[in-house]
Amino acid sequence: MSDDPNFVLAARREKLDALRAAGVEPFAYSFARTHSAHEAVALAADDPAAESVEVVRVAGRIASMRAHGKTTFAHLVDGSGRVQLYFRRDEIGDAYTLLDLLDIGDVIGVTGVMFRTRSGEPTVRASGFEVLAKSLRPLPFGKEETAEDGSVIRHSGFSDPEQRFRQRYADLAVNPEVRATFVARARMTSAIRSFLDARGYLEVETPVLQPLYGGAAARPFTTRHNALDMSLFLRIADELYLKRLIVGGLERVYEIGHDFRNEGIDRTHNPEFTMLEFYEAYADYEVMMDIVERLIVVAADAVRAIPQYTDAVPTFTTPFARKEWLASVNTGLGEDILALDHVALIQRARRIGVQRAETMSRPKLMDEIFQELVESRIVDPTFVIDYPVELSPLAKPKRGDPRLTERFELFANGRELSNAFSELNDPIDQRERFEAQARLRAEGDEEAVGVDEDYLRAMEYGMPPTGGVGIGLDRLLMYLTGIQHIRDVILFPTLRPE
RNA sequence: GCCUCCUUAGCUCAAUUGGUUAGAGCAACUGACUCUUAAUCAGUAGGUUGUCGGUUCGAUUCCGACAGGGGGCACCA
Numbered sequence: 001m002s003d004d005p006n007f008v009l010a011a012r013r014e015k016l017d018a019l020r021a022a023g024v025e026p027f028a029y030s031f032a033r034t035h036s037a038h039e040a041v042a043l044a045a046d047d048p049a050a051e052s053v054e055v056v057r058v059a060g061r062i063a064s065m066r067a068h069g070k071t072t073f074a075h076l077v078d079g080s081g082r083v084q085l086y087f088r089r090d091e092i093g094d095a096y097t098l099l100d101l102l103d104i105g106d107v108i109g110v111t112g113v114m115f116r117t118r119s120g121e122p123t124v125r126a127s128g129f130e131v132l133a134k135s136l137r138p139l140p141f142g143k144e145e146t147a148e149d150g151s152v153i154r155h156s157g158f159s160d161p162e163q164r165f166r167q168r169y170a171d172l173a174v175n176p177e178v179r180a181t182f183v184a185r186a187r188m189t190s191a192i193r194s195f196l197d198a199r200g201y202l203e204v205e206t207p208v209l210q211p212l213y214g215g216a217a218a219r220p221f222t223t224r225h226n227a228l229d230m231s232l233f234l235r236i237a238d239e240l241y242l243k244r245l246i247v248g249g250l251e252r253v254y255e256i257g258h259d260f261r262n263e264g265i266d267r268t269h270n271p272e273f274t275m276l277e278f279y280e281a282y283a284d285y286e287v288m289m290d291i292v293e294r295l296i297v298v299a300a301d302a303v304r305a306i307p308q309y310t311d312a313v314p315t316f317t318t319p320f321a322r323k324e325w326l327a328s329v330n331t332g333l334g335e336d337i338l339a340l341d342h343v344a345l346i347q348r349a350r351r352i353g354v355q356r357a358e359t360m361s362r363p364k365l366m367d368e369i370f371q372e373l374v375e376s377r378i379v380d381p382t383f384v385i386d387y388p389v390e391l392s393p394l395a396k397p398k399r400g401d402p403r404l405t406e407r408f409e410l411f412a413n414g415r416e417l418s419n420a421f422s423e424l425n426d427p428i429d430q431r432e433r434f435e436a437q438a439r440l441r442a443e444g445d446e447e448a449v450g451v452d453e454d455y456l457r458a459m460e461y462g463m464p465p466t467g468g469v470g471i472g473l474d475r476l477l478m479y480l481t482g483i484q485h486i487r488d489v490i491l492f493p494t495l496r497p498e
Numbered sequence: 499g500c501c502u503c504c505u506u507a508g509c510u511c512a513a514u515u516g517g518u519u520a521g522a523g524c525a526a527c528u529g530a531c532u533c534u535u536a537a538u539c540a541g542u543a544g545g546u547u548g549u550c551g552g553u554u555c556g557a558u559u560c561c562g563a564c565a566g567g568g569g570g571c572a573c574c575a
Contacts, residue, residue, distance in 0.1 A: 007544060008508055008526055068538090069531040088532060104525075117533050138525065140509040143536040155536055156510045156524045162567045163509095174509095217575050263574045264499085355572090367575060391575070496566065 012136045015101040019131060022098060026134035031059045031109035038080035044114040044122030052114035056124060058083060059109040059132060061173065062102060063141055072099050076110065076124075077176070084123040085110055092128060105135030105173075141174050165493050180308040185477050185489060189256065191302035192473075195295055196278060201252040206241035208234060208258070214449040215239030215394075218261040221271075234260035238277045239394075239468065240455045243423060246281050246466050247458045254278035256473065267485045268415070271494045274473040283467035284422045285406045289383055292410060292418050292469055293320055296381065296476075303480040312482040314380075314412070321382040325370065326404065328384070332373030337366060338388065338403060345369070363390045378411040393433050395421035412479055420469040427459040 019026045035043070035056040043052045060078030067073075070089040075082050089096040102108065109132050112124040142157030157174065158164065164171040164178075171178050193203065211230070213220045215237030223232050238255045245253045258272045265271065280287065297318060304313045329337050333348060340348065345365040349357035354368045366388060374384065386404040389397065395405035406422035424430055434451040441450060477489045487493035 011526060064535075066534050066537050067531090068534065071532040071534080073534045073537085075535080084535075086533075090532075117535085119533080119535075121533095121535075123533085138508050141525080142509075143524065145536045153536080158509065160505095160509085160567085162505095165567095219574085261574070264572075266570090266574090269574065361575085363575060393575085498566075 008138055009136060012103055012134070012138075015103065016134050016136065019098070019101050019134065022101075024098060024101075024131055026131045028109075028130060028132040031057070031130060031132050033057055033059050033109070036080035037076060037078045037083040040083050040114055040124060041081070041122040044116050046116075048116045048118065048120065050115070051125065055111060055113055055127075057109060057111050058124060060107065061135075061139075062104050062106050062108060063174075064143065065102070065104060067099065070096070072096075073123075076108070079179070081176075084117070084121050085112075085126055085129075086115075086117070086123045087126045087129075092126060095128065098131075102131070103135055103138070104141055105137075105139040106131065107133035107135070139170055139173050162495075165487060165495055166498065168491055177308055180306055181481065181483065181489065182491060184303045184306040184309050184481060185473075187302040187306060188299045188477055188480065189473065191298050192276060192295060193256070195298045196252075196254050199252065199291070201254050201278060201280075202250055204242070204245060204250065204253050204255055205257065206235075206238055206245075206255055208260075210235050210241075212450060212452050213237075214452055214455075216259075216261075217449075219263060221260045221262050236261055237470070238275065239470070240452060242277055242279050243463065243466065243468070244455065244458045246279050247461055247463045251281040251464075252279070265494060267487075268475065268478075270474070270486050270490055273486070273490075276471045276473050277469065279423070279466050279468045281464040281466050284465065285385075285408055285420055285467055288420045288467035288469050289385075289408055292420065292471070293318055293381075295471075296410070296417070299476060300480055303477070309481050313480050314482075316381050316412070320410070321380060323374065323382055323384050325374075325384050325387045328374045329366075329370050333369065337369065363388075367391060375411055375416070376414045379413055381410060381412040381417070383408045383410055392421070393437075394424055396424050415475065415479065417476055417479060418469060418471045420467065423463075423466040423468045425459065425463040425465055427456055427463075430459055431456055 016026055035058055037058055037060060040056045040058050043054055043056065045052065058076060058078065060076040060082075063075045063077040063082060065072065065074040072087040074085040074087070076085055087096060087099055109130045110124055110126050111128045112126040115123055115125050117123050140158035142154045145153045145155065147153055158170060172182075197203070209223070209225070209232040211232060213233040213236050215235075216239070218236040220236050221234040223234065224230070225232055236259055238257065238259070242253050242255060254276065256274065256276050259275045260272050261269075262271065263269060280291070300313050300316075303309050326338065337345075337348075342362050342365075345362060346357045346360070349360070349365050349369055352369065352372050354360075354365075354372060357365060357368070360368065378384075385408045386398055386401070387395070387407045387409075389403060389405055392405040392407045395407040398404040398406050408420050409416055410418040424433070431451070434449070434456070437449050438451050474486050474489050477483070478486065481489070483489055
């Protein structure tokens, strides 16, 4: 992309100069709006002959213009929607000449009364306008056609994925449905906050820059602090810091923030993504399952309230179905998976289509078999509960069955939405697990973490029994909106530089 | 990291088996038009076809490298 002024940019510069020559400052300081476009539209009377008593002052970006000699129609777009503008030479006088100096993309403020055109469209009959920001670079507005059935067909729009993500500002400016997606995202997050706040949770912030990383298995980003002359990691999870706070007596805490994982990018992975984690003292995974279920309902309601997504949000009923991990896998397999040795696991995995099974560890094989036989077939939200210990190094053993842990994951449409445990709070057990991880690390496993002595010290002071949950909010929004690609729910997804 | 496809005007897209001057719609510019709405009508301008190199009398087209992107795979317990 070049910044060389071409003929289009040059024409706009000339208009900018012409505005100034006419005594109009094209970059204003403020504009006292009285109505959003949506509110203005609502003021138009049903009677086509009537004009509103109330004078409106609306502001926004010019999305289209149709000049007909001594009258001009335009559409103004703001955060609420769009409204048509009608300018008449005999009503605004000399100012009408200045319309020639406006372009699609300019930000203007318009004063006038509301009426309906012959075709019934609510319209501002302009008595005056102000230029608030001249647009010097053309935005790729397409043309919109309203079909017979009221649906909007957009022609020649802005659709190149690369440019849309690189120039999200332009994407947002010309594609209202993209704005709606991020409104939905914000509403969902707000609803989740309100839900947790109402339950007595405290929102906290823990370090993004960490001397040790942990709480998940992933390759981290590494960075350097100059003054301290030390390496730091960008967090891969919030978990260990949030549980320190449980030790400290902050009995219900949550954090919504970015985690960073140094891995591939695809339709469900972005190197930085938004994670919600929440921890509740004295709760076990049964309690957390109930909370997660209600939280999903609250989030779904928030997204459903956005008109664009009202029909997209999946309908599901509560309580969510539950499946025991072991029983569902064994049913699919026709035998007891825990009784199989490594060789037998590889053979079963191959049989159901797992590629390169011979290279996989035992826990990995079990997880692959589960994904193939159970996870990928789940459509309605379903809690899968009681994972084998081998798959769940951070969870407390299940009461009455030490082969399993008190862990659940929530799946829907074949994807994981949430992962949760009755948290391990025995510091001796925790130390052993850290040391096992350290041994893996010494053997070259980049994803294994070292011993976090400070975290162990915290746990040794005594950590109450605690339920903990993680929910990836990007993926939750994808599920609720039906959006297929994570970059479509992230404002500025990670890209190579131009 | 691997496979595969794509990159032409500000935007969305064409261009015959390799052929001479790379087209169209929208946007832009000039003009006409006082209820239009993908406004209409007449005219004008706008391109190093991603970059570099090769084959050829001739390359948007064929070949190679590079860059960016899309899709898929791997990775992501």
